[in-house]
Amino acid sequence: MGRGKILQRPYSPQQAQLLPANQPGAITQAATEARAGNLIVIPTDTLYGLACDAFNAEAVRAIYAAKQRPYSKPIPILLADHTDLPRVVRNVPPVAQIFINQYWPGPLTILLPKHPDLPEEISNNDSVAVRIPNNEVGRAIIRAAGGAMAVTSANLTGQEPADTAVDAKNKLAGWVTAVVDDGPSPHGAASTILDCTGGRLNILREGPISAQSLLGLAER
Template sequence: MQTKILSISTPDALERALEFLQEGELVAFPTDTVYGIGTLAFNAAGAAKIYAAKERPPDKALPILLGDTEDFEKVAINIPEIARKLAKAFLPGALTLILPKHPDIPKTVSSLETVGIRIPNHNFTRELLRAAGPMAVTSANISGENSPISAKEVYAQLKGRISLVLDGGVSASGTPSTVVDCTRGEVVILREGAISKETILESLAA
């Protein structure tokens, strides 16, 4: 497989990315944290390709990226009020919310009853998500290797494994998102990332 690199400033970058995604191919792109690799969220075969490209254990669910909070109901059900409060405070941004999974989400995306969702604070990527719809996305690296913060680093790890790398320069953060489980009746922080535990708890107390 030939892996193409395309700058996000190229006039037809969005259209080219959409073509690859609609054909079930994998596309890597910048976010506000690290570079991600994605496929359409309802494409079970595309999700399987992510696991193969990354050599990712099949029991690790794939998070879903959205363009806007209005898209929550496309991928989740019975959304707790605490999740909506956190979304209002931190999204778009480096926060992943664990919510009850919509039944239409393929098991290759998540074999659990839950799904992680996030809205990245990156203009181009949000445009892509609005055009493509929800996408199953994870860091664009071989599992266990460093998460990439540039298109060059993505290419070094995934050349020949994915179809397209969208080059948006060096990621602003490089720190993964904070992951919060909102399905247990209280906030459970599964991973402390770019947003601290203290900041999360302060927002809920406000």
């Protein structure tokens, strides 16, 4: 994988703007930062997320550096709308479409075949983790930034995830240029992860959506 050079904190901690979600222009301002190749923090329906343009390889590498995250751990992609899905996946297996119809937008991340246009930094294999969050502010930012963002929890690897914007700003000082504050995160848990790339369903992480609910839907 083309990791490039080891990145250092590119900004002073004072450069991170805390933007109230209801402040006029906040969504546009955050999206502009992302389009410029910078890292930002956005609200989702689970936890606050460290985000960048999903198609900007250098920005994706900066996420790994900011989180001290090993390259062996892929970074999920959050979409604004269902129509953005063909940009990031090669195809959607019929079984995956069942879960998409039922749980998107919502706290279900689905592994799907990765589109070749995505930078290799997104994942070290042929799949990509994708979801649409049930958070209007987060989706509005993603939409304004181009429709698809690489997003992972706003914290250092191994630390507790940030559940407020201020906490995220403090954890990632020096790495982000904008933090959008939409109040405390509604969930204390990350999304459920479901692998739909193989011949059988594989629940990789149980979160707000239980394994029992997923298996029950699959058996209908």
